[in-house]
Amino acid sequence: MIYFDCDYSQGAHPKILERLTSTNLEQTPGYGCDPYCDQARALIRELCGAPAADVHFLVGGTQVNATFLNAALRGHQGVLSAAAGHIHCHETGAPEAGGHKVLALPTGPEGKLSAAQVEEQCAAHYQGSPPPEHMVQPKVVYISHPTENGALYSLAELEALRAVCGRWGLYLYVDGARLGYGLTAPGTDVDLPALARLCDGFTIGGTKCGALFGEALVITNPDAGQDFRYYIKQGGGMLAKGRLLGLQFLALLEDGLYFTICRQANALADRLAEACQEAGLPEYAPSATNQRFFLFTQEQMARLSDKYAFSLWESPPEGPAAYRLCTSWGTSPQDVEALAADIRALRPQ
Amino acid sequence: MIYFDCDYSQGAHPKILERLTSTNLEQTPGYGCDPYCDQARALIRELCGAPAADVHFLVGGTQVNATFLNAALRGHQGVLSAAAGHIHCHETGAPEAGGHKVLALPTGPEGKLSAAQVEEQCAAHYQGSPPPEHMVQPKVVYISHPTENGALYSLAELEALRAVCGRWGLYLYVDGARLGYGLTAPGTDVDLPALARLCDGFTIGGTKCGALFGEALVITNPDAGQDFRYYIKQGGGMLAKGRLLGLQFLALLEDGLYFTICRQANALADRLAEACQEAGLPEYAPSATNQRFFLFTQEQMARLSDKYAFSLWESPPEGPAAYRLCTSWGTSPQDVEALAADIRALRPQ
Amino acid sequence: MIYFDCDYSQGAHPKILERLTSTNLEQTPGYGCDPYCDQARALIRELCGAPAADVHFLVGGTQVNATFLNAALRGHQGVLSAAAGHIHCHETGAPEAGGHKVLALPTGPEGKLSAAQVEEQCAAHYQGSPPPEHMVQPKVVYISHPTENGALYSLAELEALRAVCGRWGLYLYVDGARLGYGLTAPGTDVDLPALARLCDGFTIGGTKCGALFGEALVITNPDAGQDFRYYIKQGGGMLAKGRLLGLQFLALLEDGLYFTICRQANALADRLAEACQEAGLPEYAPSATNQRFFLFTQEQMARLSDKYAFSLWESPPEGPAAYRLCTSWGTSPQDVEALAADIRALRPQ
């Protein structure tokens, strides 16, 4: 079986294991206070053009999102999110377990929030009826880049979100679990310095972009992350051997490996998307990143599912179902060519 | 100014104040362990035909809802609610502050949840993708009777909800903040014994139905309310002089006063609704209880708002806005007639 | 049976019921936005000499404490309290249910925290090992005045606590559930303006000092109470008919009734304490307020317990047990004289 169902089915880029092995017997302080974490923090600040940013390393995505929200929100405040947002759908209520309501907003298939939606929510909260204290106060805007459906915000869209957040005193937070794929997608005008300039906090995802595990959190607004290390510890996210995180981000970022492998995964995903288009499969949601979403009939899927695994994304009562095809740093080009050929063969004769 | 904006603008039915006054100097144990609470509990069990039910008295609606949810839900479980449900919209995230996600479902203007919606949610949770542990587990179905928009469930609808809750292991909870108005609405086939038989817990609202304050909570499923008094105390709902609650519910329920005053308020609301219909005002949401919802143009409202106050319910960017007209135990029939006449005068000539 | 076991066994001072009755049919806005609450707030500000203070009215003690802590503390912060403090012992973990650890410190039988203890804790937190983020950050100092054992802080002690709170950036919060008894105790040098000057927040207890229910919360430091009404609503403490609270505090405070009735209760408690001393009963904890604590042998208690009820306070495995004797606004002087005589009769011949 060849797996195209997700981007976390393998270990890590070999360079990372080499780095862990070569430093294994060194003694360093724990909890992220080691030289490797310091170097990785410095490097991230430099890449972001944000010399004063706070950089923290956590283990996983749900953890880093919940920890940020716990630090940024007071008890009566909530987070605006797309209804399809990961924090709303697939983190088992981690924000709510921390006491914070997710204020979910509907979106199109791309899964993107617009500045106008945020504006409307804030106006309704402060100017509507009943008085605001009967409702949860919006304080964070959560978006994913790419979104859960692989779509990308443009720089203009991020700037508009930044502006509305500024008007209403909200923090803008970007979940970058797959940020590498987003930053290397063809035609994007969003880069790390733009994120650092426009967001109050954002993550640079490692787990799905070549690391064994790990998410780097960049906090550019100190108000949003005051006493942040307390929250990491309280939330179970302070790795005793914190250097494992610093070492991985150093390995990924110090010579651009992060971007190289993500760009390559995007290109492989392009090959799959082309094959789907040639086969006449309808696209479920447009994506230029490593996740692609197409509709397959039951019969079409039956012809692939012996050899390949995908993620079932949405399954309507009848008609074709949406599947996610996913590549990663570890996807073999040969496997992609084989799958592309088998997809093309689905084309009605 | 005559207020028709809500049903809690006055004190309490005079009988309640008399009862509090006549017992004022008696010494009783605190925290709801007094003879008056005991009598009120016994009376409620009798009226519900539920001799084994647990009955608790709390001060307010947000409090009783949150306390029930905290007792009934474990940390990974959430509550299904209409998107317009009070716990989702107007309790400042009290369920979430207790760690519990509200799983909001869309409804029509009546604001009613259907058994089919609950079935679909549960099936999606347990049989969908990803595996259930990535999502909050549905465990309570929250409905209001009447709903926030004044609508009533039929007995058949409640039985269907009960059945689906049984199939999936969910608790059915009814927020009865305005239960008196619902139980006395013309044509309803729902009564206290039906609620006790079909729900795991429900409230008999006092605050909006003639008391100074107070909600009686009837728990018929002991699993849903284990160690409930701990939750009352922890949630700040254990009134030191608990007898104030027992005395009020005794005064309301011992000779049917609760039903008499609510039936009368419904009848007064009928007069207002008739006037609106005669004036040709469109109905926003159908109601047979003490809250009625009609659309008024800005000009029409301007002609009333010097003398009367209503609640603005929904205000679209353009066109007429929805207003709530509300009666209560304390509404004066003369005031109703005056308002009805002024509404009829809105009729286009 | 005559009850001396607590100060909340009766209703309210008659003037309060009269006031509720005479205003009963008036229509006012809900949720504490009525003219009576406004007048009561203005009066409290005046009595405190704190024209800018924020004043809120809540229903009960556990509720007001938890609500203040939820508003004042971020998620990684905790509250220093005497080990015998009400929030640590007898609120069913309400602070923890809101996510906040009570950092309990040992005290003598008076139950008072000292400035030196707070200093030591803060120094240990910030200067000790491991680094502070492994521990809960102290942010609020909680004291009761009188303490749970009836003792009073002196002005000098409060000033010392204020100073240490200032040094470490902590809030000082005084639980005044029985404040009236404290402010009228012979020899005290603490008054409302002193509390307003030295605390960031404090309560003026109504429930145990003549009201049916209700605690007034005075917040003098806006940082500690930002967006406070959201927390009241979320915590279930926003009474729909909020005027019931405003009316009660007006009745108690507008002509000094609060102080008159508490002073009288203290005097009656003095009579009981004198009798105990004459009977040679050892004092468990020194008090000048309406609660007195004495040790009774089992045989002594047996001679009283047919006619009178007290609270068992502490019961060692052997030897005499500590009991609380409590007076209130409603205690009858005749009952006090009867009990005093019966206590004197315990004197060994």
Place this chain on the structure above:
Amino acid sequence: MIYFDCDYSQGAHPKILERLTSTNLEQTPGYGCDPYCDQARALIRELCGAPAADVHFLVGGTQVNATFLNAALRGHQGVLSAAAGHIHCHETGAPEAGGHKVLALPTGPEGKLSAAQVEEQCAAHYQGSPPPEHMVQPKVVYISHPTENGALYSLAELEALRAVCGRWGLYLYVDGARLGYGLTAPGTDVDLPALARLCDGFTIGGTKCGALFGEALVITNPDAGQDFRYYIKQGGGMLAKGRLLGLQFLALLEDGLYFTICRQANALADRLAEACQEAGLPEYAPSATNQRFFLFTQEQMARLSDKYAFSLWESPPEGPAAYRLCTSWGTSPQDVEALAADIRALRPQ
């Protein structure tokens, strides 16, 4: 500088890195549903003689403790712990952040809870005054084995704790962050099957016993861990590449490596303790495991601190301070001999 300050300053036993490297490119399902986790779970069940036990792998100690407590406790319940317990002192209030009070009990320098203390607490809760619902209900007994001060429970002590937990309906939970050192200490009569038989849940620590990271949680009482995977996900502990945990525990446990390396670390710690004793240094707390605690004067420490690092454990205002000397799987015997010699040289001539 040679570090004896903790047991997590290095990476992992080399076998672990080899195992991660050799499996790196395999594709497996995520979230702990892979064959390696399955094998590790089976092996742990076998070693524990507990074929029905539930075994979960989490990343860190604070995380696994908080996740277990969140699953085992309802909202009104708390956890009994030694006052020096890790969950009470050094997890930044993680249990409280989940809503659960730590009910701390004093202990001697060994840091062990006794069955008698648990009995006394439960009796006080259920039989004392005020009624139990005013207090947090004890539900879990948390102990560490070894304790934070390196001490070990005997089998008889664990059996007594089990018995008292049975009497009062409590869960017994053992934090085994350093379990390997405890199970291999000379003279212990506690082994994995005993823990599985006596506890409702316990952890087998990896982070401090040779792994890069990871704690295995064994739940033998299904009531304590219902729907546990929801709690792992909600708490941020569900590692996407869960196999990293399975692989590490397989490497450690499949041929007894875990016990070999911990036994050796204990032996090295023995050498240091002997040297301390020869030097006449007072022992702060007795330990037979890899952590040893001795008192050093300032002058003595000054003679060591250029070459070696230790953890300052307790620093009284005057007199010698307690330091922790710690060995691990990675401690070099040569370094131990060098330090032992330098310690012996502290002996007063």
